[in-house]
Amino acid sequence: MQAVIFYLCAVAIIVGAFGVILSHNPVHSALFLLLTLVSVAVLFLQLDAQLVAAIQVVVYASAIVVLFVFVITLLGVDKHETFDEPSVFQRPVAIVGGALLLVQVVAIAGHHWATGAHSTRGALGVPRQGNVETLAKSLFTDFVWAFEITAVLLVIAVVGGVALARRSGQRAGGPPPGERADAGHGSGS
Numbered sequence: 001m002q003a004v005i006f007y008l009c010a011v012a013i014i015v016g017a018f019g020v021i022l023s024h025n026p027v028h029s030a031l032f033l034l035l036t037l038v039s040v041a042v043l044f045l046q047l048d049a050q051l052v053a054a055i056q057v058v059v060y061a062s063a064i065v066v067l068f069v070f071v072i073t074l075l076g077v078d079k080h081e082t083f084d085e086p087s088v089f090q091r092p093v094a095i096v097g098g099a100l101l102l103v104q105v106v107a108i109a110g111h112h113w114a115t116g117a118h119s120t121r122g123a124l125g126v127p128r129q130g131n132v133e134t135l136a137k138s139l140f141t142d143f144v145w146a147f148e149i150t151a152v153l154l155v156i157a158v159v160g161g162v163a164l165a166r167r168s169g170q171r172a173g174g175p176p177p178g179e180r181a182d183a184g185h186g187s188g189s
Contacts, residue, residue, distance in 0.1 A: 002046060012039040026072045030065055037061040051135055067154070071161040
């Protein structure tokens with residue numbers, strides 16, 4: 001039975017991955033991504049990694065895919081976009097900022113972690129711990145920077161999506177999103 005579930009999930013992952021790439025509608029691509037992520041979560045369950053499967057469903061399959069669909073619908077992907085930049089300094093500042101962030105991550109990676117502890121890798125013969133305890137220790141010592149950087153990138157993506165939506169609404173001549181056209185006028189009754 002496990003082999004049947006594995007092969008069904010493997011086929012679903014491959015179909016979902018090709019669906020993400022080949023779909024012309026971005027919302028359909030997000031739904032194919034959802035299929036892929038849920039199928040990967042089932043494979044995690046087969047490996048007795050229940051916590052990782054739950055995180056896969058809760059964080060990626062629900063929160064991230066909902067964020068993608070929200071940004072897709074907010075931006076209105078059917079509109080024609082221009083590549084003219086309103087600010088000349090935006091691209092060079094972004095490149096310099098990205099390079100500084102990369103230098104910081106590389107400089108920090110070889111020394112101490114954010115918690116001040118040395119890396120926990122390398123100790124052989126450590127008694128096997130539970131799934132949740134091992135994962136928690138690894139996440140909060142070895143991979144804390146990956147989660148911090150991911151959180152910052154998600155916040156930047158949301159702020160950028162809202163800023164783009166506001167800017168496109170103002171260019172179209174209408175009021176910015178969230179403001180009513182009749183705001184400030186009396187009802188006349």
